[in-house]
Amino acid sequence: MPETVLNIMIGGEAGQGLVTIGQLLAKSLVRAGYFIVVTQSYQSRIRGGHNTYTIRVSPDEIQASQESVDLLVALDKQTIDLHQDEMSARGLIVVDEAFDRRGDNYVLVPYKQLSPERFANIAGLGVLSVMLGLDGPLVATAMDEFFGKKNEEMVKQNSQVLVGSRAWAEALDKSLARRLPAVTNPQKRLLMNGNEAIALGALSAGVKFLSFYPMSPATSIALTLAAKAEAMGLIVEQAEDEIAAINMALGASYAGATAMVSTSGGGFALMVEGVSLAAMTETPIVIVVAQRPGPATGLPTRTEQGDLEFVLHAGHGEFPKGIFAPGTIEQNFYLTRRAFELAEEYQGPMFVLTDQFMADSYRAVTPFEVADLPAVRPIELQILPKMNYQRYAITESGVSPRLLPGYTKHVIGADSDEHTTDGHLTEDLAVRVQMQDKRYRKLTGLSAEVTPPECRGEEHPDLLLVCWGTTRGAVHEAATRLKTEGRSVGTLHFSQVWPLVPEQFMNHLNGAKQVVAVEGNATGQFARLIRTTTGFHISRQILRYDGLPITPEYILKNLASV
Amino acid sequence: MVSFEGYGNYETAWCPGCGNHAILEALKKALVTAELLPYRVLIVSGIGQAAKSPHYLNVNFFNGLHGRALPAATGAKLANPDLNVIVESGDGCNYGEGGNHFLAAIRRNIDVTLLVHDNQVYGLTKGQASPTTAEGFVTKAQPAGVPSIPFNPVAVATAMQAGFVARGFSGNVDHLSDLIVKAMAHPGFALVDIMQPCVSFNKVNTFAWYKQRCQPVSEDHDPTDWEQAMKVAFTWGDRIPIGVIYHNQRPAFETHFSALKRGPLIKQPVNTTKLAGILESFA
Numbered sequence: 116m117p118e119t120v121l122n123i124m125i126g127g128e129a130g131q132g133l134v135t136i137g138q139l140l141a142k143s144l145v146r147a148g149y150f151i152v153v154t155q156s157y158q159s160r161i162r163g164g165h166n167t168y169t170i171r172v173s174p175d176e177i178q179a180s181q182e183s184v185d186l187l188v189a190l191d192k193q194t195i196d197l198h199q200d201e202m203s204a205r206g207l208i209v210v211d212e213a214f215d216r217r218g219d220n221y222v223l224v225p226y227k228q229l230s231p232e233r234f235a236n237i238a239g240l241g242v243l244s245v246m247l248g249l250d251g252p253l254v255a256t257a258m259d260e261f262f263g264k265k266n267e268e269m270v271k272q273n274s275q276v277l278v279g280s281r282a283w284a285e286a287l288d289k290s291l292a293r294r295l296p297a298v299t300n301p302q303k304r305l306l307m308n309g310n311e312a313i314a315l316g317a318l319s320a321g322v323k324f325l326s327f328y329p330m331s332p333a334t335s336i337a338l339t340l341a342a343k344a345e346a347m348g349l350i351v352e353q354a355e356d357e358i359a360a361i362n363m364a365l366g367a368s369y370a371g372a373t374a375m376v377s378t379s380g381g382g383f384a385l386m387v388e389g390v391s392l393a394a395m396t397e398t399p400i401v402i403v404v405a406q407r408p409g410p411a412t413g414l415p416t417r418t419e420q421g422d423l424e425f426v427l428h429a430g431h432g433e434f435p436k437g438i439f440a441p442g443t444i445e446q447n448f449y450l451t452r453r454a455f456e457l458a459e460e461y462q463g464p465m466f467v468l469t470d471q472f473m474a475d476s477y478r479a480v481t482p483f484e485v486a487d488l489p490a491v492r493p494i495e496l497q498i499l500p501k502m503n504y505q506r507y508a509i510t511e512s513g514v515s516p517r518l519l520p521g522y523t524k525h526v527i528g529a530d531s532d533e534h535t536t537d538g539h540l541t542e543d544l545a546v547r548v549q550m551q552d553k554r555y556r557k558l559t560g561l562s563a564e565v566t567p568p569e570c571r572g573e574e575h576p577d578l579l580l581v582c583w584g585t586t587r588g589a590v591h592e593a594a595t596r597l598k599t600e601g602r603s604v605g606t607l608h609f610s611q612v613w614p615l616v617p618e619q620f621m622n623h624l625n626g627a628k629q630v631v632a633v634e635g636n637a638t639g640q641f642a643r644l645i646r647t648t649t650g651f652h653i654s655r656q657i658l659r660y661d662g663l664p665i666t667p668e669y670i671l672k673n674l675a676s677v
Numbered sequence: 678m679v680s681f682e683g684y685g686n687y688e689t690a691w692c693p694g695c696g697n698h699a700i701l702e703a704l705k706k707a708l709v710t711a712e713l714l715p716y717r718v719l720i721v722s723g724i725g726q727a728a729k730s731p732h733y734l735n736v737n738f739f740n741g742l743h744g745r746a747l748p749a750a751t752g753a754k755l756a757n758p759d760l761n762v763i764v765e766s767g768d769g770c771n772y773g774e775g776g777n778h779f780l781a782a783i784r785r786n787i788d789v790t791l792l793v794h795d796n797q798v799y800g801l802t803k804g805q806a807s808p809t810t811a812e813g814f815v816t817k818a819q820p821a822g823v824p825s826i827p828f829n830p831v832a833v834a835t836a837m838q839a840g841f842v843a844r845g846f847s848g849n850v851d852h853l854s855d856l857i858v859k860a861m862a863h864p865g866f867a868l869v870d871i872m873q874p875c876v877s878f879n880k881v882n883t884f885a886w887y888k889q890r891c892q893p894v895s896e897d898h899d900p901t902d903w904e905q906a907m908k909v910a911f912t913w914g915d916r917i918p919i920g921v922i923y924h925n926q927r928p929a930f931e932t933h934f935s936a937l938k939r940g941p942l943i944k945q946p947v948n949t950t951k952l953a954g955i956l957e958s959f960a
């Protein structure tokens with residue numbers, strides 16, 4: 116690992132305020148011009164247990180998390196026991212002196228002396244910020260903003276603790292400092308996680324309606340939008356269940372609101388009937404599925420890429436859909452926008468497939484120029500089509516002119532039954548075939564607009580690493596490290612996993628000596644999808660399904676054995 | 678001009694003698710009385726015999742999935758509150774498959790008129806028991822008789838203090854039509870549970886059976902008196918009261934959303950200045 120990259124893990128029980136330290140530190144680091152990748156690992160409980168908030172930081176761009184820990188802030192003893200084996204050679208463990216630990220790699224903090232117990236996390240932040248060489252005012256400002264809305268007394272106490280703990284840490288031996296290399300010309304960046312980027316992408320696309328039922332790790336998308344609903348003029352509704360959520364969103368979309376739903380695998384299982392309904396009624400909808408390990412309730416707060424095939428095949432009947440799998444925060448933003456555009460253009464379901472790792476992963480991003488990004492608008496209201504308007508007119512593209520109910524003299528029908536061009540149910544089997552063909556023809560247009568996979572490295576490498584969605588950063592970094600060792604490596608990352616257009620990537624697969632798929636699931640679902648669509652068999656696979664994100668180390672370690 | 682003919686005249690797929698014919702007529706009359714233009718009306722339905730109704734009317738329609746009419750209607754009403762939204766579906770659709778949505782719609786008090794064609798049976802799937810089927814009723818699926826007690830939608834809605842609760846009978850078209858007009862005029866959730874004979878699969882609750890029992894609520898019934906309404910709602914036997922059973926003036930769901938104070942959602946362009954401000958808060 117380059118000396119300039121530092122991996123800081125804050126660990127403790129739920130309720131000890133470790134996320135607060137993490138958030139404030141992350142904010143300060145991004146403002147100081149650093150790149151960060153946050154990995155959150157927590158248990159499905161509100162108090163107790165063992166949680167970590169890990170910030171990997173570097174003055175240069177990074178997109179992956181790291182397993183070895185350089186700085187461990189252990190708020191409880193359990194954290195030390197669980198993570199001391201992960202410490203790097205230069206690793207330091209910051210602990211309460213009361214924990215009674217001895218050794219060169221321990222920083223013993225007199226928490227009792229530095230703060231009242233309930234502000235211990237702030238004392239930890241103070242010490243940490245000095246060890247990293249962060250300016251006091253930077254941290255203080257982030258803290259004031261964070262607590263600003265709460266009571267003044269608390270803000271005052273917090274800043275006293277921060278000042279006191281920083282003063283204590285300034286006196287620490289130099290060997291216990293882990294100063295980050297200075298960023299000379301800090302660029303303005305935003306601190307944002309994947310789910311926030313999805314929510315903001317949706318706002319920029321003009322989302323007007325989101326219905327949801329709470330489920331980790333998707334909930335924060337709805338919460339982010341709910342907080343902005345009043346300002347941005349949209350409706351966020353917590354439905355009675357996921358079935359209601361998707362049917363509500365479809366009703367809203369039919370009536371003219373740009374609509375979306377967000378959920379995780381279990382909730383999506385309930386929504387599936389609605390996917391099919393969107394296809395049949397040709398109603399635009401964006402569906403975000405934030406994956407977590409299954410089956411059933413699985414590991415509610417961990418990560419996996421296990422629902423690709425589920426989403427791909429979701430919905431009875433045969434119909435086109437598109438599935439995006441963003442690999443960066445920026446892609447979360449832009450591909451969510453893209454999903455809205457395509458949902459409107461092709462009048463049907465479009466997916467954004469993410470996971471817990473990306474959902475909770477805060478990173479530094481270049482600000483989006485939203486003023487230059489047009490919102491998706493359903494049909495212009497004032498355009499009056501010819502009198503013989505047919506909602507489901509048979510067209511070459513399969514896309515029929517969509518009007519909204521209530522704005523013109525036409526009445527607009529939508530039916531879950533097979534229907535004639537005016538939307539009325541029919542059992543005319545010839546019409547059935549025409550309609551099925553018409554709907555399916557949209558796949559041609561969709562395929563022509565597929566976001567191509569991103570190929571990096573040599574054209575004919577010895578080793579080609581194939582990945583999709585959130586593993587992008589880890590795969591890129593693993594490849595970079597292999598290249599510095601002189602290996603011939605290429606990478607192929609899919610940010611849209613359906614439809615697949617073989618012409619876009621077959622030359623890469625065929626041109627490599629060895630192809631390895633890297634996926635966060637147990638059976639190599641994407642490799643299987645490649646095989647069924649192209650016949651190309653990627654037999655070598657690096658898979659991970661223990662609930663943790665794929666890291667560069669994980670790939671390098673397992674590469675040896677594939 | 679709003680006219681009976683303007684709402685169209687279609688061939689239906691219903692059995693001759695089915696109560697659905699009369700309900701369709703009552704609805705048409707109500708739409709004309711309320712002077713609603715077809716393109717301002719949206720009928721949302723689920724799946725079942727009753728749910729086919731919007732195909733026999735010249736109106737906007739969203740014929741969605743079995744049980745899911747209310748959520749779709751809720752979404753549509755929120756997207757465009759200017760639409761007059763009616764939900765039409767069966768007892769199975771609304772109280773069985775969509776039971777949770779029925780409760781949620783009452784709690785929300787969304788301004789939607791729910792017309793339940795209550796034939797106390799699953800018509801389209803050929804006669805299985807529905808939530809309102811009487812205890813002991815024998816079907817091919819329940820050959821030993823239905824073991825559960827029936828759901829009383831009027832009592833549940835009244836108990837939950839739904840905005841407007843009424844019961845109608847397809848055999849009394851003018852009375853039913855009047856109920857529908859009142860339900861549509863109510864600014865909030867309105868239920869009209871409509872007794873409807875199914876000539877093919879319900880040989881117990883026949884036209885004559887309903888005709889004998891369905892009698893207007895007594896003149897002195899005060900539908901704003903909840904306790905009185907609860908008594909009426911539980912009346913079921915030799916006499917089945919029809920008419921407005923309960924109503925209140927709770928504000929409709931959609932009045933709680935500030936976004937809707939500026940009109941239908943589609944008419945509100947994205948404010949990129951505000952969005953830029955939101956993004957700035959992530960800096």
Ligand SMILES: Cc1ncc(C[n+]2csc(CCOP(=O)(O)OP(=O)(O)O)c2C)c(N)n1
Nearest residue numbers: 724725726727743767768769770799800801
């Ligand atoms: C998800 C789903 N489950 C089952 C069905 C089959 N189904 C169609 S209509 C119906 C029941 C209809 O009963 P009701 O709602 O009372 O309407 P009716 O036909 O009596 O008017 C059922 C079970 C379906 N279409 N969809």
Ligand code: SF4
Nearest residue numbers: 692695726800875876
């Ligand atoms: S089966 Fe019953 S409900 Fe269906 S159309 Fe015939 S009579 Fe009406």
Ligand SMILES: [Mg+2]
Nearest residue numbers: 767768798800
């Ligand atoms: Mg029925």
